[in-house]
């Protein structure tokens with residue numbers, strides 16, 4: 155097949171080269187954006203008097219039919235035509251003839267590919283935002299049911315102080331809300347129209363770039379033509395935001411894996427979200443959580459690939475940049491798949507509140523509360539800390555909890571202890587007393603849930619709808 159750029163060439167490209175540099179196998183997923191972008195370009199060319207109105211109409215109608223045929227699976231792309239941009243152009247020429255050859259006036263694949271990727275990513279960011287919002291909503295629903303479900307909070311994976319499952323879940327809500335914030339912020343820089351930058355230096359034709367930008371739902375135009383065709387910061391930003399989403403999912407998965415072990419016994423995963431062993435009949439494995447944890451590595455790899463691909467590139471476009479797509483697509487696909495399966499896995503898990511409470515009672519999670527109690531009775535904190543430390547050592551030797559000590563035993567460690575000490579170190583009391591904003595007390599947690607729901611509702615319209623390209 156003759157190349158669209160073949161004019162100055164005397165030989166065919168080697169078949170190895172065709173295979174090597176062709177990107178159609180993966181950039182075909184951009185077809186809808188490529189075609190929508192071309193339609194807006196053609197419309198603008200006619201408005202600016204660069205092509206005739208009937209020519210634009212023929213091109214737009216041809217593109218529309220091509221789009222429908224691709225969508226219906228009636229179109230075969232060609233490796234020899236290299237990429238989605240030249241495939242679309244070639245197919246259009248085959249279908250509507252000579253007039254199609256005017257479409258690429260005042261345009262380069264360099265500004266075209268930047269356009270397509272930005273339109274694609276804008277939609278995908280909206281899709282990921284929706285998945286995140288759904289996940290946060292599900293976590294809030296679960297949290298609401300567990301405002302009183304006491305569990306140990308950990309540092310160094312050692313039991314530290316009592317919290318509630320609701321409070322623990324809300325910590326993840328915070329992470330996912332920050333992820334949403336990052337995506338919205340990234341979207342602002344994605345949503346800038348590069349078309350009109352040409353190959354690198356703009357074009358000699360009187361383009362109406364603002365018109366194209368408006369037609370395609372962009373907030374504005376890229377201001378410098380060299381930057382417009384060589385900027386992939388937005389892809390890096392997305393991959394970084396996606397990496398953090400994966401970090402958060404992965405940490406959560408690690409806990410789900412620990413919690414579902416017999417040793418913890420805090421939760422049981424639903425059968426629909428666990429798998430068995432081919433050899434050991436008793437096994438029920440948290441494979442889904444493990445796989446999400448494992449897939450985080452892919453996304454960090456995608457981020458690294460993008461950074462390394464860009465770091466040595468001189469301005470402006472370089473073919474290295476074709477490598478942006480597979481990394482970006484993989485990050486998008488992976489993060490979406492993981493979010494999709496993670497939500498129902500968490501929503502359906504059975505919470506073993508009894509085991510959580512038992513664990514919270516053992517392990518001296520109320521030791522700080524005992525020290526705080528003594529402080530309220532006038533003992534300096536450092537002394538109270540030492541006294542409780544000695545009491546813990548005494549209990550450990552006898553296999554007791556702090557609340558098992560008699561008052562007489564208590565007073566051996568600190569004479570400041572009174573009858574009311576038992577009330578102060580009861581586990582529910584320890585949680586309820588942490589009523590500081592951001593703390594695990596049921597009242598504070600209820601307020602936090604309500605505030606999160608409000609933020610979610612307020613944010614919804616910002617990323618739902620809007621897009622000139624659907």
Ligand code: ARG
Nearest residue numbers: 177237263264267473475476
């Ligand atoms: N397939 C190319 C890419 O993905 C499109 C841009 C090609 N431009 C060029 N001058 N070779 O980057």
